[in-house]
Amino acid sequence: MQKEVAPSFSNYDYIIFDLDNTLYHRGKPIKERMSLLRKALSMSKKVFFLTNSAARTRAQIQGIFLNEGIELALSHIITGNELIEAYTKEKGLNRPYIVGSAHITSLGNSREKPDVVVVTYLPVLKTEVLDDLKKLRDSVDELICVDKSAYLPTDGKVRCGSYWLVKAVEDALGKECTLLGKPSTYPAKLLPPDVGKKPTLVIGDSSSDEAFAKKINAEFMAV
Numbered sequence: 001m002q003k004e005v006a007p008s009f010s011n012y013d014y015i016i017f018d019l020d021n022t023l024y025h026r027g028k029p030i031k032e033r034m035s036l037l038r039k040a041l042s043m044s045k046k047v048f049f050l051t052n053s054a055a056r057t058r059a060q061i062q063g064i065f066l067n068e069g070i071e072l073a074l075s076h077i078i079t080g081n082e083l084i085e086a087y088t089k090e091k092g093l094n095r096p097y098i099v100g101s102a103h104i105t106s107l108g109n110s111r112e113k114p115d116v117v118v119v120t121y122l123p124v125l126k127t128e129v130l131d132d133l134k135k136l137r138d139s140v141d142e143l144i145c146v147d148k149s150a151y152l153p154t155d156g157k158v159r160c161g162s163y164w165l166v167k168a169v170e171d172a173l174g175k176e177c178t179l180l181g182k183p184s185t186y187p188a189k190l191l192p193p194d195v196g197k198k199p200t201l202v203i204g205d206s207s208s209d210e211a212f213a214k215k216i217n218a219e220f221m222a223v
C-alpha cells in the first residue's frame, strides 16, 4: 500500500500555512515542503499564508516561490506589516516609532511625538534607542509588537526570538505590549470571516502556530 505523504486537503475549506521554517528558511524555499504546498494549492483556492515577521513584503515573499514556479496570490499573504497597518488604522494611530525593520507604506517612522511604538525584530538593540524610548514614556499611547516568542527552534538549533527585545522596550516605556501576531487571534481579522467556522487546517512549525490553530478552532499539522 502506498504511504500517504500529506493529509487529505479536500476535507478542509481553508488551509493556512505558516511561512518561516515551514515553507522557507532564511528566504530560501524548503525544497522538501514544495510538494505539500503544490498539493494544497491544487486542491483548494482558499490557501492563506501567515507570518508574524515584518522583514519581507508580500511581493518579496511571492518572489521566493515564483523561483520555484509557484504563484501565491498576493492578497492571501499576511505578514507582520499587514497586521501593523490594520491595527494602527483601526485605532487611528498614525505616528509610529518603529523599533526594528518593517515595510509599512502607509505610515512613516516618527521620531517626533510618536503615538505608537511598534516592535518588530532587531538582532541588536542599541542603548541610544532605549534612552530615546524612556523619554517617550508619557507621550506614547500604545506599544505593539508582531512577535513575542522566546526562541525559534530551527533545524535542531535554537535562535533568539523577539521576547528579549519586546521585554526591553516594555521596561523602557513602562507599558505592556499588545501582541498582533500568532498566537494572538488578531491575524484572523485579516482572514475570511468563516475561517475556523468551516473546516480549517493550520500548517506550521511552532507552538505559536499550534496555539493559534486551537484558538481559531482549526486543526493543526506540524511540519
Ligand SMILES: [Mg+2]
Residues within 6 Å of the ligand: 018, 019, 020, 021, 022, 204, 205, 206
Ligand atoms: Mg514558523
